[in-house]
Amino acid sequence: MKGLLGAFYILLIGLLSLAAIPPCQAFDLDEHLSINGFLSQGYIKSSGNNYLGDSLDGSFQLNEFALTLNSAVTDNLRLGLQLLSRDVGEEGNNDVLIDWAMADYRWHDWLGVRLGKVKLPIGLYNQGRDSDFLRPMVFLPQSIYDENKRTLVVAAVGGSLYGNFSLGASGDLEYQAYYGRVDFREDSGQARGMEQLATRIAQMKHLGAVSDFEADNRYVYGGSLVYTPPLDGLRLGVSYFTGQTDFDFDVGAAPGDAQGTMKDFVVLSIEYSTQKWTVAAEYTEQTGDREILGTDIPDGRSQGGYVQLCYHFLDRFGASLLYDVFYADKDDRDGSSFVAQGQPDFLGWRKDLGVGLHWEISSQWLIKAEYHMVDGAALQLPVFNPEGVERDWTYFVLKTSFNF
Numbered sequence: 001m002k003g004l005l006g007a008f009y010i011l012l013i014g015l016l017s018l019a020a021i022p023p024c025q026a027f028d029l030d031e032h033l034s035i036n037g038f039l040s041q042g043y044i045k046s047s048g049n050n051y052l053g054d055s056l057d058g059s060f061q062l063n064e065f066a067l068t069l070n071s072a073v074t075d076n077l078r079l080g081l082q083l084l085s086r087d088v089g090e091e092g093n094n095d096v097l098i099d100w101a102m103a104d105y106r107w108h109d110w111l112g113v114r115l116g117k118v119k120l121p122i123g124l125y126n127q128g129r130d131s132d133f134l135r136p137m138v139f140l141p142q143s144i145y146d147e148n149k150r151t152l153v154v155a156a157v158g159g160s161l162y163g164n165f166s167l168g169a170s171g172d173l174e175y176q177a178y179y180g181r182v183d184f185r186e187d188s189g190q191a192r193g194m195e196q197l198a199t200r201i202a203q204m205k206h207l208g209a210v211s212d213f214e215a216d217n218r219y220v221y222g223g224s225l226v227y228t229p230p231l232d233g234l235r236l237g238v239s240y241f242t243g244q245t246d247f248d249f250d251v252g253a254a255p256g257d258a259q260g261t262m263k264d265f266v267v268l269s270i271e272y273s274t275q276k277w278t279v280a281a282e283y284t285e286q287t288g289d290r291e292i293l294g295t296d297i298p299d300g301r302s303q304g305g306y307v308q309l310c311y312h313f314l315d316r317f318g319a320s321l322l323y324d325v326f327y328a329d330k331d332d333r334d335g336s337s338f339v340a341q342g343q344p345d346f347l348g349w350r351k352d353l354g355v356g357l358h359w360e361i362s363s364q365w366l367i368k369a370e371y372h373m374v375d376g377a378a379l380q381l382p383v384f385n386p387e388g389v390e391r392d393w394t395y396f397v398l399k400t401s402f403n404f
Contacts, residue, residue, distance in 0.1 A: 001333050002326050005195060009331030014085070014294050015372075016136065033069065033070070033071045034069070034070045035067070035068070036068050036403065037065070037066045037067075037082075037403070037404045038066050038130075038132070038401055038404070039061060039063075039064065039065045039404075040063070040065075040067075040132055040133065040134075040399060040401035040402070040403055041060070041062070041063045041135060042060070042138065042397060042398060042399030042400075043058065043060050043062065043397070043398045044058070044059050044062050044395060044396070044397050045059075045277065045395065045396045046393060046395035046396070047393055047394045047395075048390040048392060048393025048394065049377065049384070049390055049393045050384040051381070051384060051393075051395050052088050052089045052091075052384065052386050053088065053089020053097065053384065054089065054146060055384075055395060056153050057271040059089070060271065061087050061088065061089050061354045062087070062088055062089075062399065063087050064084065064086040064130070065084070065085045065086075066082055066083065066084045066099065066130060067082070067083045068080065068082040068083075069081055076105055077104070077105050078100075078103075078314050079375050080100075080101070080104070081100065081101035081102070081105070081116075082098070082099040082130070083096055083097070083098060083099065083103070084096070084098075084099035084130065085097070085400045088147065089384065090189050090192075091151075091185070091188055094185065094386065097183075098104060098117060099130065099154070099155065100116070100117045100118065100154075100155045101116045102114045102115060102117060102118050105113050107196065108163070109163060109165075109166070110163040110164060110165050111161070111163045111164050112160065112161070112163055112240070113159060113160070113161055113162075114159060114160045115158075115187075115322050116157070116159075117155050117156070117157045117180075118155060118156060118158065118159065118160045118178060118180065119155050119243065119285075120153055120154065120155060120156055120178060120222070121176040121178075121223070121224035122144075122145075122153055122222070122224070122267060123145065123237070123238055123239055123282050123284075124226070124269045124271055124282065125140055125145065125172070125189045126153060126154070128139075129145060129150075129154065131403075132366055132399065132401035133360075133366055133403060135403070136308070136310040136320040136356065136358055137186060137316065137322065137354065137356045137358070137368065138321050138356070138368050138370055138399045139368055139397070140395045141282070141306035141308065141322060141352075142326065142350070142352065142379055143282075143304030143305055143306055143324050143325060143326040143350070143379075144267055144282050144283060144284050144304065144305075144306065145272065145378055146380075148188065148190050148193065148379065148380045148383070149190050150183055150188070151183055151185045151188045151190075152182055152184075152188070152190055152217070152245075153183060153241065154182075155182070155362075156177060156178060156180030156181060156182045156220050157180050157181050157182070157183075158179050158181060159178065159180065160176055160178035160179075161175075161178075162174075162175065162286050164175040168231065169230060170229070171227060171228045171229040171230050172227070172228045173225065173228075174225070174227075175223065176222035176229070177221075177222075177224050177225070178220075178221060178222060178223065179219070179220075180219070180220060180221075181217050181218070181219055181220065181393040182220055182243065183217075184215040184217045185215075185247055185381045186214060186215055188215060189248075189397070190380065191213070191215045192380075193380045193382075193383050194213075194215070194247055194258060194290070194292075194383075195213045195247075196382065196383060196386070196401070197290070197292060197297070198210050198213070198247070198251075198292050198293065198371075200255065201292050201295055201300055201320075202251050202256070202293060204305065205293065207251045207254075207256075207293065207363045208251050208252025208254075208284075209252065210250070210251055211249065211250045212248075212249055212250045213247065213248075214247065214249065215246075215247050216227065216246045216247075216248070216372075217243060217244070217245045218245065218246060218247065218375070219243060219244060220241065220242065220243035221243070222240045222242060222265075223243035224237060224238065224239035224240070225238050225239075226269075230345075233271075233272050234235070234270075234271070234272050235269070235270070235271045235273055235274040237267075237268070237269035237270075238266070238267070238269070239266070239267045239269070240264075240265065240266055240267075240370075241265040242264070242265060242394055246258070246365065247292075248367060250383065253294065256293055257293070257395050258291060258292040258389060264286060264301075265284070265285075265286040265287075265298055266284065266285055266286070267283070268282065268283045269281075269282045270282070274313050275312075276311060277309070277310070277311055277312075278308075278309075278310040279307075279308070279310075280304065280306075280307075280308045280310075281305065281307045281308070282305060282306060283304070283305035284303070284305060285302065285303050285304075285330065286301070286302050287300070287301045288302070289303075295396070298328035300328065300331060300337075301329065301330050301331070301334065302326065302327060302328050302329060303326070303327045304324075304325060304327065305324075305325060306322060306323060306324035306325070307322075307323050308320060308321070308322045308323075308324075309321045309322075309388055316359060317357075317358075317359050317360070317363070318354065318357070318358055318362035319355070319356065319358075319359075320356040320358070320370070321354075321355055322353070322355075322356070323352070323353055323354075323355070324350075324351075324352040325349070325350070325351045326349065326350045326351075326379055327348060327378070328347070328349070329348060331369040332348060333348065333349065334348070335347060335348030335349065344391070345379070346375070346376045346378075346389075346391040347377050347381075347382070347389070348374075348377040348378060349375070349378050350374060350375075350376040350377065350378040351374065351375040351376055351383075352372050352373070353373045353374075353396055354370055354371065354372040354373075355367050355370060355371055356368060356370030356371070357370070360369065363403075364403045364404065365378020365400070365402050366399075366400065366402075366403075367398075367399070367400045368397070368398070368399050368400075369396075369398050369399075369402075370396070371394065371395075371396050372394060372395050372396075372397075373394050374393050374395070375391060375392055376391060377390070377391065
């Protein structure tokens with residue numbers, strides 16, 4: 001699999017290079033190959049708990065750099081790839097990775113195919129989550145777009161079908177469907193959370209220490225529908241995602257194993273935009289099921305959602321208000337199951353009230369500042385706070401981004 005993927009990337013880069021050299025020695029870079037990207041640097045400071053790294057002391061480990069190449073080989077065929085380097089706490093460490101890379105062939109408006117490492121259409125905003133200019137706040141709402149799951153849901157090596165059906169006076173319907181495998185990095189919050197859980201179970205069974213932890217995704221698949229009715233600014237969407245990942249590790253002197261599945265990860269979405277206002281709301285439910293060292297750990301069915309209001313006072317200056325809530329188990333909103341395990345009840349929820357400002361200094365330069373008040377410690381917060389978590393905490397983020 002890795003050998004075929006490497007060959008595909010080499011071929012893709014070669015085709016992009018050839019596309020930049022037109023016939024008859026006429027050279028026009030803008031016409032045959034576009035090169036752009038972005039870089040960003042942020043600062044995060046929290047009280048009560050660390051978040052996405054060592055934020056209690058304030059952290060500058062919040063940066064990204066991307067280089068994107070796109071080429072229109074023919075009217076129907078496009079090639080593209082994006083190299084991404086990011087550092088978010090312990091995740092990324094500024095390694096340069098292929099974030100996505102694909103060949104995109106579109107036969108008709110209603111049918112196209114993408115092959116390579118394709119972006120996944122989860123909610124309305126997952127495919128554009130890498131660009132600060134496409135979202136009003138530094139982070140997308142965590143109940144839907146959990147940063148700890150980013151490597152699991154951002155893109156998959158495989159393929160997708162997509163298209164758009166015109167419904168005449170009733171609007172348009174856009175669809176996407178995909179299948180592939182994801183790069184489940186061991187430094188991601190999701191993988192580290194599984195390692196912590198395996199360690200706790202191994203200790204309960206007196207099996208020894210967990211070491212050499214590795215994650216191997218077997219598959220992901222899903223799809224999305226986005227309906228645009230004949231009302232300017234309105235979009236309605238539904239998306240689905242599922243996948244399975246195996247985890248291998250050593251326990252003492254013996255090998256161990258774990259398996260994690262995400263079932264029925266469904267997102268319902270609505271967005272309405274005017275010249276000044278954008279209102280967005282999304283709702284999710286998902287069922288997880290994990291087996292670690294022979295112990296079945298059903299997660300129950302989690303529930304989350306948010307409402308976000310954005311208002312532009314001026315063309316380049318605006319403010320945002322967010323209320324975002326997540327429950328680890330929708331049938332156990334008070335966290336009683338955590339109490340039964342000797343853990344704090346507030347591990348069962350996360351309620352985030354955030355306010356933010358964004359200023360587009362130019363079409364290329366953007367600054368954002370925001371403040372969040374959070375009740376609860378769900379969504380893997382113990383990963384960043386192994387010594388314990390607090391229920392009420394806050395965090396402040398300042399970030400600047402530059403597109404080129």
